[in-house]
Amino acid sequence: MAQQEISCGLDYITAPDLQACLSEALHANYAFIVSPIIHPRFRRPILPSGGTVGGFTRSDMILSPQDWNSRIVGKLSEYLDPDAPSPIVRQRHEDSLNEELSYCRGLGLPAVMLSLHSKYTNNLARTLHTYFETSHHPTLIWASVPMLCHKTLKANIDIDNENDDAWNEPWHWWTKFHERMGWDKRIGVVIEMSADLPSQDILKRWLGEPIRAIIVPTSLFHNNRKGYPVLSRAHQQVVLSMVEHDAQVIVSGARRSNIEYYLQYLYRVWKRRPYIGDDPMLSYAKGWEDYLQTPLQPLADNLDTHTYNVFEKDPVKYDQYQKAIAQALTDIHKKRKGEGIDDHQSDSCIIEAKKCEVGQGDNTVKENERPITVMVLGAGRGPLVRATLNAADITNSKVKVIAVEKNPCAVVVLAAQVREVWRDRDVIVIPGDMRQVNFSPKADIIVSELLGSWGDNELSPECLDGAAGLLKSGGISIPREYSSYVAPISSPRLWAAARAASPGNSAQIEKNLETLWVVYMQNKHDIAETKCVFTFDHPAKGMKNYEGQDLTDYRGLPMTDNRRCTTLTWEVEQDNVMHGFGGYFDCLLYGKEMISIVPSTHSPGMISWFPIFIPIKTPLRVMKGDKIKAIFWRCVSARRVWYEWIVEVGVHTTPLHNPNGRSSEMLL
Amino acid sequence: MAQQEISCGLDYITAPDLQACLSEALHANYAFIVSPIIHPRFRRPILPSGGTVGGFTRSDMILSPQDWNSRIVGKLSEYLDPDAPSPIVRQRHEDSLNEELSYCRGLGLPAVMLSLHSKYTNNLARTLHTYFETSHHPTLIWASVPMLCHKTLKANIDIDNENDDAWNEPWHWWTKFHERMGWDKRIGVVIEMSADLPSQDILKRWLGEPIRAIIVPTSLFHNNRKGYPVLSRAHQQVVLSMVEHDAQVIVSGARRSNIEYYLQYLYRVWKRRPYIGDDPMLSYAKGWEDYLQTPLQPLADNLDTHTYNVFEKDPVKYDQYQKAIAQALTDIHKKRKGEGIDDHQSDSCIIEAKKCEVGQGDNTVKENERPITVMVLGAGRGPLVRATLNAADITNSKVKVIAVEKNPCAVVVLAAQVREVWRDRDVIVIPGDMRQVNFSPKADIIVSELLGSWGDNELSPECLDGAAGLLKSGGISIPREYSSYVAPISSPRLWAAARAASPGNSAQIEKNLETLWVVYMQNKHDIAETKCVFTFDHPAKGMKNYEGQDLTDYRGLPMTDNRRCTTLTWEVEQDNVMHGFGGYFDCLLYGKEMISIVPSTHSPGMISWFPIFIPIKTPLRVMKGDKIKAIFWRCVSARRVWYEWIVEVGVHTTPLHNPNGRSSEMLL
Incomplete structure (x- = not known):
């Protein structure tokens, strides 16, 4: 879900006094801090099982469990390279990595952060697999990568259009690592923003990744006229787009200003972000982002009241239907004028129409005109009947509406509407499956809305083909x-x-x-x-x-x-x-x-x-x-x-x- | 399992009278026939559901169920191309394909044969997936491909070394198709032998595929001096290698000779195939080809008598051990001679050795020589103890054998052997896990056989490292x-x-x-x-x-x-x-x-x-x-x-x- 607020953390390169660091950050209103797991004073023995007395880092007693669980992102030691080419170095680093991970597991940290430096992450990924298999605490892994790989940039300095590689490279590190972790949802990426910024294509590709945080180095801020740290417009945009995709922000690096100023500035940027307007979809979808639902099967299952309620509230769909029906009514009028009113199938309709004229005194439709038969297939609780009646009023048409509905609960509502709301109109309700009902007169227009998110996936084709016998030859189907x-x-x-x-x-x-x-x-x-x-x-x-x-x-x-x-x-x-x-x-x-x-x-x-x-x-x-x-x-x-x-x-x-x-x- | 006999079938391009065809083939001693599913007289209606009265092929009453189930391989119509570019053609062919498949399902044929003509087989594979999902009879699908794609051959005529493509192409058709079928084991390949033959590499690759049959066109036969049809030596070789990999043979094409002659010739070729010799592995492995077993865990589980029985019969392994032990004994003798007999650890050994001299009168070992302590770790029922004693005899060495074994059942056997077979020799049995037993004197030689099919996968490294305390400093481990x-x-x-x-x-x-x-x-x-x-x-x-x-x-x-x-x-x-x-x-x-x-x-x-x-x-x-x-x-x-x-x-x-x-x- 997109955040209402921006959540910021403060990065400590080293934290000799963790309590003091945390107090400082919380005092400045940061939500969390990022700190190395290893205390700078401790040197580690060669083997996890081997020898040295005492721990390898600070005691977990220095913070409350709540603080450990919610305020601390633990950073694994930067130097660790479990994919080093030398087997001995690799094994030693793997052992140290396991030691740090095991300490994090003990603390129940909300997230553990590590840095990716290359595409070689097979052994790192393997070690983390084992960590996940043996850990029941829902710790997240944050894998941080730079936005730009300076090494690749330098190597490619001569070839101008190959510079994309320097932007591609860190994405490859991340995505290879994520692939090796089986696209596990407990793994997220943290992007360190660079002074130069990539093309929109590269940025958009990043926005498809599970970005947990963006690191904003203090060196990217410059001071405005009043002496407060601010970001360039382009950098603001990048931060905003990431935060809109659920990223938190981590302020990192030398403190050139009071740390509160960075945070206040970021809050301000977030608050004055461009207003997205009243798109009903955005407010409707809030909370449903990336939440999977199985498609409805309105044909096999009957919809419930709640679902009808939601669908009938669509501010656009029924307007469009109403316009389409009005157009169809107009076209039929034109056609009839062209043809004259003689029509082989019209007799029974006229008889029906006469009966319906009773009580329609305030209707402006000419008394003698044959009504146009509109059949609403899958009428639900009646929104398309309403749209049809509106369209008839607008186009001055006389219509006979036949509402076919298979859901008995919806039929109850329809019948009540006929009695109460549409008692002056010519509306008939036919309970039953549109593929099985038989009815005379045949329809001039069939109106249906049987579409799923993928068009035909709620079986509109099968339903409408099954109801083809209800439509006059040359009649109109809406949708077409x-x-x-x-x-x-x-x-x-x-x-x-x-x-x-x-x-x-x-x-x-x-x-x-x-x-x-x-x-x-x-x-x-x-x-x-x-x-x-x-x-x-x-x-x-x-x-x-x-x-x-x-x-x-x-x-x-x-x-x-x-x-x-x-x-x-x-x-x-x-x-x-x-x-x-x-x-x-x-x-x-x-x-x-x-x-x-x-x-x-x-x-x-x-x-x-x-x-x-x-x-x-x-x-x-x-x-x-x-x-x-x-x-x-x-x-x-x-x-x-x-x-x-x-x-x-x-x-x-x-x-x-x-x-x-x-x-x-x-x-x- | 490799076949003892060659199994041959006869291919009919068309079979207007199926009974007659089958009788003819059986009379000539063929095991089965390959026949089109569709009778040539029947033309099909456009739609499977549509209209025409009567069946689309012959009645299933013309053969007995047993014949349908074991003697008939049904060929799908050659012209069917459910992957045709035109959507209408594709759909029509898919419908006909389903019709033929459904008829095969009804008959319970042992195999259905179809031809692959290109790498486009997505829709074919999809249709067959549905066939398998809806079919409970274990019918096999035989996909036939030519050995050589003449079309590709012609296209590449100018580029000499690109001719491999013509041999590669049909393999790609097959393997893409097989991949799309999820490598289903119900799918096999049938290869139509060509006049030209491919390189050994290409042939070997084919032998890695599940070859169900090789089609031998009669045109590949020439007549020998007596007028009988025979194959070239190269073609014989190809047929033999395929039949050794479980392929059946299908004789196909115009009958230039009596059909019996082809069969008799193939039998003769199979019978006089080069004798593979007495490789015990080949006769031992017979029946176990491609049969998967989970590896033993002799450390966690104790082996049973049957397993010991099998292993102890190895005609080579214990010979090799015996030679290695003999060599080690010889080297220790040499070393001792060089060093003199003074040795810090020798005292208790000498005492032990003296006790053992009793009853060894017919032994040629010098009375005063210190015995060499050989520890057999994981002695099982004693084959390595035997090998050690043999090696001692051969090298004229005095040995003290300590047999360590954790399996109580095997210990019973060892103890009986000491009492009955080795009562004149210096053999001690120590029940227990080699990683836990402690024993004096330490061993000059440790002998073990704890290897799995992948070397260390029965935990030999862990066992031997755990037993390292049992070996003298500078002692010998067999294996090394x-x-x-x-x-x-x-x-x-x-x-x-x-x-x-x-x-x-x-x-x-x-x-x-x-x-x-x-x-x-x-x-x-x-x-x-x-x-x-x-x-x-x-x-x-x-x-x-x-x-x-x-x-x-x-x-x-x-x-x-x-x-x-x-x-x-x-x-x-x-x-x-x-x-x-x-x-x-x-x-x-x-x-x-x-x-x-x-x-x-x-x-x-x-x-x-x-x-x-x-x-x-x-x-x-x-x-x-x-x-x-x-x-x-x-x-x-x-x-x-x-x-x-x-x-x-x-x-x-x-x-x-x-x-x-x-x-x-x-x-x-």
């Missing part, structure tokens, strides 16, 4: 067309969250990584652009046989094939690790009226859908210039619908996900 | 040194077997792929050469502290560190897929006497150890020129020892295997 979209993303956090959704059950882990998750994604990075996957049209064109004849099913409805298979490719523009896909949809309701949750065309303020996250079982390392190839299948059997997917990068391939819908499916 | 070895291998069969060792339990799958397996490996291919991993010396040199002083434990024994970490790299010489490592050991007993199960130096006829297979969790695709980097750790805690490993190829890495010994360990 919808498509699903994906973009390959990097997100260790989402991947680890999906993986861990049922801890301790590895059969479940496999299922979790073959499932679509609804989630408001925050801590992720788009590796490449969003592309279209599957598209569905309504009313659907039926299939033809070899001779070009229309194929129909036993009810005489057109036979449709809602199976799909789509191959997508992307070129990678920056070294990255792919953890899965972000998934979205857009939908053409009618005319030009759209609703969309595709990031580039998102309907402003529409809150009804969070995106989906589609994981891949094995994260794939992708390098600049690599081609990502993804294949998605939509599979249909008599009883259910499911997706399968596979990703290839060069000669490397993921396993096939969700074969035969074994891990996730939508029931018909 | 041993090392473990690995080679990266490709073996879908071993990998799938390890993965499936506990079906249905995915927590177990993870464990299985983090475990060492003892196995006589047959169906595998070495990707690169065998390299040394860990080495241990005995008596072990102790560690020193900063000041160069020896470190000792509470008993005054040298402190040793048996943890290890080794990084190995290999360059890949041929595109391949790595599934894990083959593991071996060698051991210098004393002088020049070795025992080894490293393939290049394997002690001829020694049967006591099968190699080990070390899997990796995710098979890694490696390309010619790639570098494989493997890191192995040997980790030690107070109670147990375990291995961890990780493999890197370019930017790709496996997870860390067995962190903290969570899946496999050896108890101390």
Whole structure:
């Protein structure tokens, strides 16, 4: 969850008197301090098991347990290199590392910080694996890296456009280390801000990582005219963007000012950050960032009151529907004028219409006009009925509304609305599954909202095709067309969250990584652009046989094939690790009226859908210039619908996900 | 298991009368026939669900269930291409494929054969996944590929050394397909032999794949002087090598001779194949090929009689020990002569020796000579005691043998042997763990055999270091040194077997792929050469502290560190897929006497150890020129020892295997 407040810590290079350091920092309003675990006075014996009497660092009695548990981030000794080339040095450092880790475990520190200096971290990662396997306290590991690798920068001084390497390098250290730790969610990254700042691309890639803190060296501050330390606008921006992604701030280095001033300045920067405006999505999504939910199955399960309540509050969706319905009504009027009112199917409608005229005296619709039949399929508690009636009023149309709903609880609400709110209007409620009801007259317009976060994933195609017999030939379906979209993303956090959704059950882990998750994604990075996957049209064109004849099913409805298979490719523009896909949809309701949750065309303020996250079982390392190839299948059997997917990068391939819908499916 | 007999089938391009075809083949002594599933007379409707009356192929009543179940390999229609570029064609072929598969499922065929024509098999693999998920009959899938891709050959005609591509290409088709099927053991490959034959490297790589059959086109036969069809020597060799790896043979194509002649010829080739000789290992291993066993833990568990029985039958191991002991005895004699017999530790020995002289009248040892104390650590039922006594006889040495054994059952046997067989010899039995017993006199020679298939994996280092107090300063340890070895291998069969060792339990799958397996490996291919991993010396040199002083434990024994970490790299010489490592050991007993199960130096006829297979969790695709980097750790805690490993190829890495010994360990 994005923080309301900025949380700052103070870094001590050395802390001979830990109590004094902590008091000083708390007095200056810092929330925590970062301090070496090893007291500078103690020298260690060669072997963990060997010989020297007494401890190797300070006693844990000098602070209260509460302070140890919440105020102290312990820094492992900087010099430790358990991946040193010399076997003897490596072993000695590994022993010392274990000694420090074991002390941290004893103290129950909230976090232990270590520095990464290179891509060689196999033995470090192995040692930390063992630490996690043998530790039950939820200590976090903070791995700190510089933003810029000065060594690489110097090595590349001549080749101008290779300087990116100096920015890439620390990201590679971090991500290799994180990969070796199995993308464990207990591991976070701490970035030390540099005087120079990287390109937006590099910065954005960092924002996809689980950033726990940003180290702001005091040397980056300069004094303003009043003598107070301040940061450049660019540095402020970097700090803000990280804090918005949940990072804490660590002030580090020589004190050129009173330490309180740094903190006060950071508070001020955070408070006067640009106001993001009233985007209802942002306030609606607060608290749901990166929180995984399983998609609803409104067809198999009936929605509950709470869910209806939430959906009906969308300030945008029903407006769009209303506009689309109004447009459709207008178009039908025009068409009828063009054709005259003679129409083979109109007789029974006129009879019906006459009955309904009673009590509609204040209606401006011409008495003799045939009503337009609008069928709302999956009417729920009536928001689309409302939108239809509004559209009729606006366009001066006479409508007959037929609300079809399968959920008995919602039918109760609909019936009450007809009795109480819509008693002057021509509204009929038909309880039942739209794929099974039969009704006359047929509809001029069918209105439905059966879309999931990935478009067709709540089985809108199957429902609407099953209800095709309710629509007049040449009638209008709202929506007319919808498509699903994906973009390959990097997100260790989402991947680890999906993986861990049922801890301790590895059969479940496999299922979790073959499932679509609804989630408001925050801590992720788009590796490449969003592309279209599957598209569905309504009313659907039926299939033809070899001779070009229309194929129909036993009810005489057109036979449709809602199976799909789509191959997508992307070129990678920056070294990255792919953890899965972000998934979205857009939908053409009618005319030009759209609703969309595709990031580039998102309907402003529409809150009804969070995106989906589609994981891949094995994260794939992708390098600049690599081609990502993804294949998605939509599979249909008599009883259910499911997706399968596979990703290839060069000669490397993921396993096939969700074969035969074994891990996730939508029931018909 | 390697076959005793050759099993041949006859391929029918078309089988209008299946009964007649089968009768003909059986009459000519073929074991089975390969026939298209679709009868040539039937044309299929466009849709599986759609319209046409009647079946799409012949009735299953024409053969008996037994014949369907054992004599018929069904061929899917050649033209089916569920990965066609056109979505409509793809979908139609997928539907037809499902129809044919579903018919095969109904018949319960032993195997279904399909042809691979390209590397595009994603949709085929997906369809087969669904087939397996929904099928409970153990039908095998045979994927046939040509040995040589003529298309690639023609495309590369100008570039001479690129012709390898034409041989590589079909292997890539197969292996990509197999990878997409998750290396499922129900999938096998069928190779169609070509007139030209590939290099030995390519052929050997094929032998690492699960080859179910080799198709021998009749066009490869020529007529000998008597007019009978025969194969060239090179083609015979290829057929033999495949049949030795469990392949069946399918005779295919136009009948230029009586079909019986082909079969009779193949039988003859198989019968007169070169005699492999009396390698005891080959006859001992028969039936154990590619069969995975968990390694013994003789330290934690006591061995049973049956196991002792097997080990004691080794015709080579104890000979080698006997030679090594003899050499050591000779060297001690020489040394004593050089030094004179004065020796600080000799007093109690002399006293003991005098007692033992009673009843040794027929011994040629000089009466006054001090006996050499030989301690057999882990004496089991006595084979090394026997070897020591033999060595003493051969070298005319007077020995005092002390047999230490912790297994009470074995101690019973030893005591009986002392009473009955060795009553004239100086043999003492000490029951107990060699790490805990204390005994005087100290040994001149310690003899032990505590080695596992991977050298130290039965904890020989820990046992011998714990027994270091039993050896005189300057004494001899037999063995003196041993090392473990690995080679990266490709073996879908071993990998799938390890993965499936506990079906249905995915927590177990993870464990299985983090475990060492003892196995006589047959169906595998070495990707690169065998390299040394860990080495241990005995008596072990102790560690020193900063000041160069020896470190000792509470008993005054040298402190040793048996943890290890080794990084190995290999360059890949041929595109391949790595599934894990083959593991071996060698051991210098004393002088020049070795025992080894490293393939290049394997002690001829020694049967006591099968190699080990070390899997990796995710098979890694490696390309010619790639570098494989493997890191192995040997980790030690107070109670147990375990291995961890990780493999890197370019930017790709496996997870860390067995962190903290969570899946496999050896108890101390």
